[in-house]
Amino acid sequence: MNRIKNFSRALLTIMLVGGSLGASAELAAQTGPQRLTLSEAQAIIAAAQRDAASKNLRLSIAVVDGRGDLIAATRMPNARPTTMDTAIGKAMGAAIFGRPSADLAERADSPLYRNMNEATGGRLRFFQGAVPIVRGGYTVGAVGASGASSQDDEDNVRAALAAVGL
Amino acid sequence: MCRRSQCGSVRSSGVLAAVIFGAAAAAFAAAPAAAQQRGAPAAPPGPSADQAMAALHAAQEAAEALDVSLSCAVVDSRGDLIALARMDGARFYTTDVARGKARMSALFGQPSGDMADFGNSPAFQSFNETIPGPLYAFQGALPIMRNGELIGAMGCSGAASQVDEDAVRAALAVFGSSR
Known part of the structure; x- marks a missing residue:
């Protein structure tokens, strides 16, 4: 009896998940992918803070949307105040170019990158420590961290995204 | 020997x-x-990150009750950002305005809404050019006090400026006494 109940529950779950996946793909084709919500952004930041605390790092962490506009940001206790704008700038770059900010470092002086930085108010930071958030083949946002070594920053945001399943 | x-x-x-x-x-x-x-790092006095996050949640609840979408920002006494949140549906530039109003309030220790006259003065214009980062002398941010000391400010943006300020006021209790 229980086995049948469990089986039917599993079947229902599969149908629901499958259905919603199909629906979201259809929606994405019409309107673009589902945007990153504030609660998702805050979940990413909370996960990043947990990861940072476990490694004894003090970071600023920022989440931006697919356009590079800020959704949420937090500076951990005793993180340097100036790390905040670095975290935001790295996340903006990762979102706008749709690739990890580490990949942008070598092109930072190219005319396209300099122009893009001018167009966004000079706020981009082309250093390692931010990665894009991809959903349905679209960059829907990016998360960046600053305050440790740039490799630690990047490891931190990757761990955070893995923790929340993005 | x-x-x-x-x-x-x-x-x-x-x-x-x-x-x-x-x-x-x-x-x-x-x-x-x-x-x-x-x-x-010797950061200037400011509310804790936990307090800042709690205040953002409180302001968000106040905004949801009024059916508006806001961005809110908490800064320390130096005007540096501690935490920020843009609610789903709030316009993209509201993050900068919320942050700029909060900085204004933190740097002068007054509600940003009390500074409209100063905001129109040449003195403010030159000040705004000197200090990096935008300042907004509009209503919607209030200073955060602790034991008589100014420790930061919180600002919201996205609705009528009075509504912005009300959302901040609803969240200020998170920081404890306002004196």
């Missing part, structure tokens, strides 16, 4: 050398740890 006095001096200088060597070794052993500690 040496004479007693010489032996004594040799022994004592040996002890001295051992003490010096020991101290030097201890200093060297301590040096890498000290080098890694690149100086603790």
Whole structure:
């Protein structure tokens, strides 16, 4: 009896998940992918803070949307105040170019990158420590961290995204 | 064999050398740890990050009750951002306005809404050019006090400026006493 109940529950779950996946793909084709919500952004930041605390790092962490506009940001206790704008700038770059900010470092002086930085108010930071958030083949946002070594920053945001399943 | 006095001096200088060597070794052993500690960052007074997050949640609840979408920002007494949240549906530029109003309030220790006249003055214009980062002298941000000391400010943007300020006021209790 229980086995049948469990089986039917599993079947229902599969149908629901499958259905919603199909629906979201259809929606994405019409309107673009589902945007990153504030609660998702805050979940990413909370996960990043947990990861940072476990490694004894003090970071600023920022989440931006697919356009590079800020959704949420937090500076951990005793993180340097100036790390905040670095975290935001790295996340903006990762979102706008749709690739990890580490990949942008070598092109930072190219005319396209300099122009893009001018167009966004000079706020981009082309250093390692931010990665894009991809959903349905679209960059829907990016998360960046600053305050440790740039490799630690990047490891931190990757761990955070893995923790929340993005 | 040496004479007693010489032996004594040799022994004592040996002890001295051992003490010096020991101290030097201890200093060297301590040096890498000290080098890694690149100086603790001395941040200006400000609310804690937990308080800032709690205040953002409180402001969000107030905004949801009024059916508006806001961005809110909490800054420390230097005007540096501690935490920020843009609610789903709030316009993209509201993050900058919320942050700019909060900075205004933090740098002058007043509600940003009380500073409209100053905001129109040439003195403010030159100030705004001197201090990096935008300042907004509009209603919607309030200072955060602790034991009579200004420790930061919180600002919201996205609705009518009075509504922005009401959302901040609803969240200020998170920071404890307002005096």
